[in-house]
Amino acid sequence: MTGDPAEAEDLALETFFRFYRQPPKSGEGYNPGGWLYRVATNLALRSIRSYKHREHYEMAAGKGALADAQETRPPQILESKEDHRLTRLALAKINPRRAQLLALRYSGMSYKDIANTLELSPASIGPLLLRAEREFEKVYLALNEEEK
Amino acid sequence: MNKHLNEGQLRAALDLELDRDGMQHLENCPDCRRRQSRLMAETQQAARGLAFLGSPAGQSGPDARSALVRFHQRNDSRKEISMFRKLFASTALRVGLAIVVILAVVFSFPQARAFADQVLNLFRVQQVVVVPVDFTGIQSLTGNDTLGKQVSDLIASSVTTQQKPGTPVTATDAAQASQLAGFTVRVPQGMTPSRLSVENAAAFTLKVDVAKAQALLNESGRSDLVLPASINGADVSVNIPASVSVAFGTCPDPAAPDTGAGLNSGGSAGRRYPDCVILAEIPTPTVSAPADLNIAQLAQIGLEFTGMTSDQAAAFTQTIDWTSTLVIPLPKNAATYDQVTVDGVTGTLIQRPADDAPQYALLWVKNGIIYAISSLGTNSQQAIQMANSLP
Numbered sequence: 222m223t224g225d226p227a228e229a230e231d232l233a234l235e236t237f238f239r240f241y242r243q244p245p246k247s248g249e250g251y252n253p254g255g256w257l258y259r260v261a262t263n264l265a266l267r268s269i270r271s272y273k274h275r276e277h278y279e280m281a282a283g284k285g286a287l288a289d290a291q292e293t294r295p296p297q298i299l300e301s302k303e304d305h306r307l308t309r310l311a312l313a314k315i316n317p318r319r320a321q322l323l324a325l326r327y328s329g330m331s332y333k334d335i336a337n338t339l340e341l342s343p344a345s346i347g348p349l350l351l352r353a354e355r356e357f358e359k360v361y362l363a364l365n366e367e368e369k
Numbered sequence: 370m371n372k373h374l375n376e377g378q379l380r381a382a383l384d385l386e387l388d389r390d391g392m393q394h395l396e397n398c399p400d401c402r403r404r405q406s407r408l409m410a411e412t413q414q415a416a417r418g419l420a421f422l423g424s425p426a427g428q429s430g431p432d433a434r435s436a437l438v439r440f441h442q443r444n445d446s447r448k449e450i451s452m453f454r455k456l457f458a459s460t461a462l463r464v465g466l467a468i469v470v471i472l473a474v475v476f477s478f479p480q481a482r483a484f485a486d487q488v489l490n491l492f493r494v495q496q497v498v499v500v501p502v503d504f505t506g507i508q509s510l511t512g513n514d515t516l517g518k519q520v521s522d523l524i525a526s527s528v529t530t531q532q533k534p535g536t537p538v539t540a541t542d543a544a545q546a547s548q549l550a551g552f553t554v555r556v557p558q559g560m561t562p563s564r565l566s567v568e569n570a571a572a573f574t575l576k577v578d579v580a581k582a583q584a585l586l587n588e589s590g591r592s593d594l595v596l597p598a599s600i601n602g603a604d605v606s607v608n609i610p611a612s613v614s615v616a617f618g619t620c621p622d623p624a625a626p627d628t629g630a631g632l633n634s635g636g637s638a639g640r641r642y643p644d645c646v647i648l649a650e651i652p653t654p655t656v657s658a659p660a661d662l663n664i665a666q667l668a669q670i671g672l673e674f675t676g677m678t679s680d681q682a683a684a685f686t687q688t689i690d691w692t693s694t695l696v697i698p699l700p701k702n703a704a705t706y707d708q709v710t711v712d713g714v715t716g717t718l719i720q721r722p723a724d725d726a727p728q729y730a731l732l733w734v735k736n737g738i739i740y741a742i743s744s745l746g747t748n749s750q751q752a753i754q755m756a757n758s759l760p
Contacts, residue, residue, distance in 0.1 A: 348377025
């Protein structure tokens with residue numbers, strides 16, 4: 222989600238660290254797994270949003286990848302990096318709850334687990350996901366247009 | 370199921386997450402299948418763009434054992450520095466800590482230096498000394514709301530600000546920065562700064578309130594440390610000259626709102642500002658205080674408060690010339706420090722070797738100016754080279 226394995230590992234550690242220091246209160250609805258997923262995706266989204274200079278950083282990373290890769294089709298590498306960058310920017314711009322839903326679903330989580338994590342009913346995931354995808358698509362296309 | 374599926378159900382069916390009745394209906398309903406195809410086409414861009422969020426093939430996360438080791442390292446490291454973080458979380462507490470440090474310095478002027486006008490104006494930084502302290506004993510104070518309120522009250526009732534520094538101003542080059550700051554700004558030869566910022570001078574006075582300060586010590590569980598009644602009502606004034614920050618690489622904007630989290634928030638700023646190096650330059654601040662203040666004992670109290678034993682604090686206090694030395698308490702185990710020769714004088718290189726957020730600071734004093742080069746990185750040699758290339 223962050224586009225940087227080291228950053229992802231760092232955020233995962235931070236998530237467990239927060240759990241260790243201030244765990245969710247036990248009782249009715251106690252769901253430590255859901256809590257961990259929620260905090261992890263929140264941290265990842267915050268990380269993306271706070272990267273004001275990310276464009277510069279990722280462009281540099283893209284150039285680095287280009288220099289290091291054995292790939293014989295360099296334009297495709299940059300194109301893929303550019304797609305990922307726009308995707309992250311779009312995720313950072315849309316409604317945070319919807320961004321969280323997309324992040325969880327496209328990371329491979331089942332509807333049941335998403336419902337459990339976000340404290341929703343499983344039947345509501347389909348409609349909410351569709352709304353989130355539509356908003357994402359709109360923002361993504363607008364960003365794409367802006368950059369042309 | 371005869372009723373047509375709604376859009377949400379059609380979307381769930383794309384993920385094979387629709388119940389059995391719904392899936393059966395879809396199989397037998399050309400109309401729903403048509404609508405589902407349209408829906409799929411509509412959200413195709415999103416699906417394609419977001420697909421990379423799944424774990425990339427062939428790339429797995431760190432193994433559990435090494436992750437656990439890193440977790441413990443981070444936990445140990447934060448135990449040491451959480452005290453600093455929390456203290457610096459609010460302006461009031463930041464000022465409070467600054468005052469404690471200043472008091473420790475001011476109160477340590479030897480009585481023999483009394484002047485006829487009862488005012489000293491002697492404290493000027495000529496050297497920097499690091500003292501390692503163990504903060505674990507006072508970590509429990511960070512969640513003490515009563516103590517926090519007492520610190521705020523003490524500051525509100527005893528500090529008067531004469532001059533606020535305001536928002537930093539950006540200068541176009543070293544010449545303009547020098548003009549704005551009122552001293553000659555030095556920039557390493559052969560390097561081009563990405564930003565030069567000037568922060569205006571600041572000044573404040575404080576009147577010592579022994580009863581409140583002692584109550585604060587008592588609340589923090591150190592009623593064994595007793596402040597002398599003779600310091601009550603003493604006026605201390607502090608003048609901090611304009612300073613200049615010379616940034617190289619991609620660095621945070623000094624004029625941006627302060628979140629209290631600092632440069633290293635979240636432990637990942639090192640990756641956000643991988644090439645940022647900042648050279649700070651400030652003429653030494655001055656502190657004026659009554660000459661008959663009693664005494665080096667107070668510096669000792671300050672050191673004991675930060676974790677030293679009484680004997681250690683007494684021994685350390687005797688080795689320091691408190692009229693010219695800036696003492697920096699450094700959490701034990703979280704950082705190391707060495708003396709190095711830079712810019713023709715002796716400097717102090719402080720390094721925090723944590724693997725998640727390493728950082729270093731090189732400090733030295735020359736011709737009445739305090740210099741500090743800092744970065745979230747491990748290449749402290751770069752700082753030494755920069756310091757040695759100053760004109």
